[in-house]
Amino acid sequence: MGWRIGVDSGGTFTDVCLFSEDTGEMRIWKVPSTPDDPSRGIAEGVEQGLAQVGAIAADLSFFGHGTTVATNALIELRGARTGLIVTDGFRDLLEIGRQKRPSLYDMMADKPEPLVSRDLRREVPERLRSDGSVELPFDESAFREAIRKLKDDGVQSLAISFLYGFLNTTHETRARAIASEEMPDAFICASYEVAPEFREFERLSTTVVNAYLGPVMQRYIRRLSDRLTELGLTVTPQLTQSNGGVIGFAAAAALPVRTVLSGPSTGVVAAQAIGMSVGIPDVITFDVGGTSSDVALLKDGVCSLTGEADVQGYPIKAPMLDIHTVGAGGGSIAAVDSGGLLKVGPRSAGADPGPVCYGLGNEEPTVTDANVVLGTLNPGEILGGRMKLRRDLAEAAIARLADRLGLSTMETAQGIVSVLTANMAKAIRVISVQRGHDPRDYALMAFGGAGPLHAARLARELDMDKVIVPLTPGTLCATGLLLTDLRADFAVSRLLRLDESALPLLAEGYDELARQAADWSATEKIATEARALTRTVDMRYQGQNYELPVTLPEGPMTVGTLETMISRFEDEHAQRFGFTAPEAAIQIVTLRVEASGHVPKATFETQDDAGPDASVAVTGTREVWMPEASGFVTAETYDRGMLKPGNVIEGPAIIDQMDTTTVLLPEMRAIVHPSLTLILEVRT
């Protein structure tokens, strides 16, 4: 036994979370990030964190890591010089995409820059038909010549993507082998390995993103591994993927496209565990940062996966937690537009100069300024006293805005919060009502620096009657790294009509995926008893073009399996679209296997009930603006660190802690769970 460690490396801070497998103790440590070489900050954070608990690297039994390296390389276009080889006639497909322009009315909007410039996109004669048969054989010598030219052009990475490459892999396999001979040092990937799925542009785009990020991730992982080895780490380090699971460093370096959303996914994993620990498995997460916010929905403790998303304008086909991001957060600027309405975001004051109340020169009011004026944020200081705030400056800035709106200063400050809340509610509607879920059946879990500040009003806007605030909302992602399993996804597209004739092909397809999963489990050294497989299938009515994922029952493929698939598909279709089409044929599109390796998790220690009296945690009172009362209301303020299990706080109240502030509205009460998680409820 020993210590398990989670390290979340962000742009500003690197958070370290340590968990003792022997005592159940959990410790959190924060160090500044080192963006020029993130592995330095990580090594420092790990060393300091271990020193805090008197342990050494060799004591670590698990190392989980979340990083934004791949995401940032994509945002800042700092990937490798990449070459692309495609079927003759289609080198511009990468640039044409789906032929849509990026904005309907704004002529100045641009498409994302193609990740492979046109001179590095080469065509070779070869062509498959829609049934996978060969119309034109693969021209090996033309391919070899194209590779040599790309090599001369200084390409470090290569993507290969042929039409129907998912259906018949022989051309791509051969091409990949030749490319490895010709360019032994390059990063090479083919579409059948990265995203063996139907629809050529999305498959191509995913393969290219993977190639573009490959060398960057390989370099990063090599450097970090070296530092960790120097520290004396003996276990295989694991990296989070966009699906919320972790995977060994080597596997992550081969498929970097699967880690582009690793950042927010660990927060969702942590939320899942916290929800389960307080007995509330149906949760909508609400993670508010400075410039953007992420929301996700967990049903029965599970966040659904989406198979495709646009990341920075690049379509990516990879299993990703269904997380929706909006461009508004605590630092978002409020302004009146030319038609006289109040808008919040997408411009943000960032950390420097930051909100007006920081006194660093910004004069445009932000969401944070509105909260300072309203009294919801401590007008004196934040971060446990490390930063002083200037309420006078914030108030003057909001008064200027109020003049233009013809409202009072307080109404305007409240208005900024209301508009932000409306934007967030819209984001939550996307992941709930638009997917057939009623938010009223869910609890809202708030984290990130500004989540708990706005959660109560957002919950009210959506008629949700419960809000969960974790103990450490500011470092939840690092915690999440200690709560996740090893996980890899395997998929293959097979367009089949769903009837008995499909059974042998289905069985064959799943056997092949299971074999790939077994290979992976062996590589990751997952014990047999810790392995689990989930089979899903993407289905649609013949003629539709969007599939719905359906979980397959376990066991061999039989007529019974078919019947279960049909009834599950119909249920799903009815939930999403409100109707079924019994006369229509059903089609199978993609078979998927999710393989996981169970790892022991951190658990949340519970403490004994201390009774409802929370008076020891009271730090004083604060005048807080409540629109319901059209005026200031005196609210008691509490120190989160002093709250004990069983304590009950009646609203209105403000609960301060170092990394966030929780607002409790008049009609609500907060109860401290035995795990010290706060649960806010509407009083009935």
Next chain:
Amino acid sequence: MTPIDPITVEVIGSALNSIVEEMGEALVRASHSTNIKERRDCSTALFDHRGNTLCQAEHIPMHLGSFIGIIPHIMARFSAETICPGDVFIGNDAYEGGATHLPDIVLAEPVFVDGRMVAWAVNTAHHSDFADRGHAHIYQEGLRIPPVRLYRAGELAEDIQSLILLNCQVPAERLSDLRAQMAANRLCVRRMQDLCAKYGTETVLGASDALQDYAERKMRAGIAAIPDGVYAFSDTFCSNEWTGEMTFVVEIAVRGDEMVLAFDGPPQVRAGLNMVYTSLLAATYYAVKAVVDPSILPNAGLARPLTITAPEGSILNCTHPAAVDGRIAASQRVCDVIMGALARAVPDRVAAAGNGCCTGAIFSGTGENGAIWVYLETIGGGGGARPGKDGLSGIHVHLTNTSNLPIEALELEYPLTLLRYELIDGSAGMGTYRGGQGLRRVYRAERECRLSIHGSRTGSVPWGLEGGEAARGTRLDLGDGRTRFDGMLDLVPGQIVTIETPGGGGHGPAAKRAPEALNRDLAEGRIDAGTYAEFSQTTEPV
């Protein structure tokens, strides 16, 4: 009614926008025909109880016109007290139904709260049907449907539905798509009812009015920022469906915060190229909004400061029984003349001419099972070069923005093979900023089938601005030695057809193009060595 504060208006505006977006997603995902599910040729909207557009999902600007007429037509035909909850009206006629061409079938359902009509849920979908028809007048173009009830108080009018389906070539697809349209409206009705329950019907209605006033204020603020004056422009319209060229003219008078747009064009023609007045409105709303302020909400308020005229009986404001199927082609040219005129007023905000087409290819035939199949696709082209930026390549411009169909889906569903799909080198207009490149699509028929092509810029070319060069126009190769045709083409198995769409015009003199940009054009093969030499300051690549 008490005025609603600006914050509540913004909050309700967000909610209305969520509703129409959700309708759009539901429609696309539940539909069956490739034109809707994959190419997203559909739009969803909320109308207020008076029949004004309140909120539209951002899909296809042409559809701003495809349903603006429907509610007034319904109200004119049916007295308000006879309209019940659960009634669903269907219509597509350009003259009696409030649509702009027959394939755009509109479904409208009133939203009732406490027995009172508060809004309309409306959506339109382009049904890829009525193929292989004539276009001498509208009676040849398909079934004309005035607004009639497809559902009466929630009960399907099976006789109406049967009548419609019998007149369609691909009835199974039509049925599925109508069902998806129906589901989208039902969703909208429920969401609106929830919204009224939450905020109170009066507040929602007040906010609906305020949102239109808001769009009007933004439009006025934008127009007021344009220098007063009269700005005129003309352009040539031609099509492979009509012999000869036509001239479209606009004169735009900007006075304070109002704008008068007076159009002129030739008399309506015996071809499917005519525009009803609502098409002209849609084109004008789009182009003016794009130049004045792209962020103005697409609701009825934006039209209030605009006066739009064109001679009745002209191709730009046609009368019964003119054929209208390909009205998008002329509408795109209307956008071009508006842009050209406004470029004289605000040159820093207007791009050079884009491809100016909505090039269409409609294949139809009989499948192995004996059923008729119809496949429609539209092909983008170059976008015009912008002040300070090159134009975008391979996109749809102005009134349309439909996706392409994945090649792997196309070949699976239809007896066609796509041999090439690429940007055309040398098709863009050069300039300090280069236009976008047009698209080449090369098809091979695998079975006998029929093809009609809707092409424009067949004789004229997309113009440049501020000294930028013009782009190349449309080119066809029918695989039988012909490069021009005006009707239906019978394809034999193995026949290869090539469609090349125009590029976008350039912006600013090409001699001033930055050397590194010109070098990149050459290195990437977007221009040839001759063009490079012509515009390069040096004669050798650096």
